[in-house]
Amino acid sequence: MGAELEGGLQHRPRDAAAAFDNYATSRRGERKGARMGRPRFKSKRKDRPACKFTTGTIRLDDRRHIVLPRLGRIRLHEDVQPLVDAIAEGGRPGTAVGIDLGVKTLLVMADSAGEVREVANPKQYDQALRQLRKASRTVSRRRGRNRRTGQAPSRRWEKANAVRNRVHHRVANLRENHLHQATARIPAEYGTVVVEDLNVKGMVRNRRLSRRISDAAFGELRRQLTYKTQRHGGRLIVADRWMPSSKTCSRCGAVKAKLPLGGRVFECDVCGLVLDRDANAGHNLAALAAANGKTGTEVTGDPGPLMVVPKPRGAKQKTRTGRTRKGTGTRAAGATPRQGTETRDRRQDTRREQLALW
Template structure:
C-alpha cells in the first residue's frame, strides 16, 4: 500500500542558521502579504470598473491562482524586494502557495464544494503572531545523513534525534521525498518531510489480532476509553493538570508591556506550556490507538458528533482535552496499516441505553447515571462498559459470510441492526428504531 506520511524532527541550528531560517520565514510571509494586497487591489479596481459599465475582458484580471501570483511576483520582485536573492526562491513560492490555497478554500466554501465550517477570506499575516513556516519542493533539500538535513541557502542543519527510520526507507527505495517544511512551534523550529511510503500491509490479521478478536471501544470524558474486555483507559486530563501553570503564565503575559522583550519572553513561555500539553495528549493517544489496531482484528467505535459536543460550554473543555476525534482519525489509518478493520457504529445507536445482556432499552437514562440497571434481566453494569459490550456485539453477531478485508469497507449486520453510512477505510454499523441520540460524552 502506498501512502503519504510525514516525518517531523526538531532542528538544532547554530546562530547563523537560525538567522537564515528566520529570514526565509519572513520572506514567505512577505510574499503572502504582497500577494494578498495585490488581490485586494485588483478586486477593488475591478469593482470600480464594473460600476463604470465595463464587462468581460475589459475588466482588470485578479491573480487568484498560484501560476498567476508567481507571474506577477516575478515581474516586480526586483523592485519591491531587492534583497530577494538572499533567500531561496522556494520561500517566496511557499508564501504565494499558501495564499492560493486560502483563496481556493474560500471560493470552494462559498460555492458549497468544501465540507466543514465556512472559510473566510484570507487575512494578512503579522510578524510574531502568524505561524512562521516555509517549504521546499525543488532543489537540493533532504536528509544529508542520519543527523543533518540539507536546506538550500541555509546549509546543513543538525537535528535533535537520528533520522534512521526515514533515511533507511529513502535509501532502499521504499519512500519518495515530496517536500520539506520548516516551521516554528513556540520557540523551537521543526523540519517535516512529506514522503510517499510503500507499506507492507498484512494480507490477513495476525495471530495476535485473531486472538484478541473484535473489541468495542466506548470513548468518553470520565474515562478516555472503556473496552468491551473490561479494560479501562483513564483520562489523563493533561490540560486540566496544566491549568494552574497556564493561568500563571497567561497573567504574566497580560501584565507585560506590549511590544517589549519581556512580553515576547512571556508569550514564548505560555506557548511552551501549551505545546507540552499537546505533545502529552498526542503521545498518549498514539499509544492507545496503536495498541488497539495491533491487538484486535476489528475495532468498533461510535460516530460521536464531537463538533456538536464542544458547543456545550459545560463539556467543551473536557471533550477537547480528551481528543476523541483524534482517536478515530488515528484508528482509521492504523487499522489499514496493521491489517485490522475499523467499524463505526451509527451515531444514533443507543449503546449506553441498551442492555448488553438481553437488549432491553432504557430511553430515560441520563448522563449523570453512571450505572446501567436492566429492569428485564437484572443486569447491573457500569454504563461505559455496557456500551462497549454493545459495540462489540455489532460485530460479534455478524453473519459468518462477512469477511474482514484489511481495513476495507464491510457491512456488519445483526439481528435488528442494519449498516449505516460509510467512510473510506471503515465500516459503519447501527441499529434501527427510535433511539435517543448518542451525542454525549460518557
C-alpha cells in the first residue's frame, strides 16, 4: 500500500472509533438496538475486499470510467451506463408512491394517481429449504470439527459443507437480485417514496413468521430504496411505526379498531369501501406524502431525503423506552424475551398490535 491509497484508507481509524464507541455505549446501556460486541478485525475470508473514498470528488467519466481522488481515471469492469443515466435524469417530482411491505406479496405500490402495482415475493429461502435440509443432513453425517478435542474436519465434511454453503450463497444471490430488480424502477418513476417503518426486530420474534420475514429482507429493501431515491434526487419518507396504515380507510379516513391478520381484504364499516388490504395501506402511505406537502418540485435534490413523519393521530405508542438487562430469562416457549418493565398482558398486546399492523 503506497501513499496514493491514503485517501481510501482514512476511513479505517474512523470506523474503528465508531465501533469502539458503539461497543462502549451499548455496554453502558445507552445504545438502542441489539447489544454490540467488541470490535473485531476484518476477516480475510468473510469480508469482501473493498475500500471507501470519502474525500475529494468522485464522478463517472463515461460508461466505462470512474474518476477517483488521487487515483485518477480508472477503467471499470462493469458497464455503468444505467447509473450514468440515473444520475443525469434527476428526480421525477409530482407523483408519490406508497409502498406496503409484506410476506404474501413483497411490495404493494399505490401511487398518488391511484395505480396499484405488486411485486411478488419469491420466498427464495423456502424454495431452497428441501435442498438445504438434504445438504445439512449429509454434513451432519460427516466428521466435522470438534473444538473440544481439536479434531479437524474430514475432507468429506469439508466437501459436503461446501455444497451446503453454495446453496446458501445462491439463495442470497437470488434474493439480492430480486430486490434490485424490484427497487430499480421505483425511484426513477416517483419523486417521493413512502415506506412504513417496520419493527422487523419485533416481528422476527414471532416464531411462525420469523423465517419468512428474514427471507423477505425488508432491511435491505429499505437500504436500496434509500440510496436509489437519493441517486435520483427524490425523497424517501418513512412513515411512523405506529401509523395505522392498514387499519385506516383510504377513502374516508375511518380507523378500524381491529384488523385480523388473516383477512386479505379491507372493508370499511363507515363508507363501505372494499379493497385489497395491502393496496389500501399503500394508498394511505401515498396520501401521507401529499399531506406533508412533500410532493412537488421543491424537494428535488433535497440534501436530506430521509425523514420520519410523526404519527397522524392517536395511535398507542407502546415501544419500550428502557431495557432492563437483568431478568432476560429464557422462556420455554421462546416466543418473547422477558421484559422487566412491562406486564405480560401489555407485551402480548404489543405483539398482537404488530401482527395486526402487519
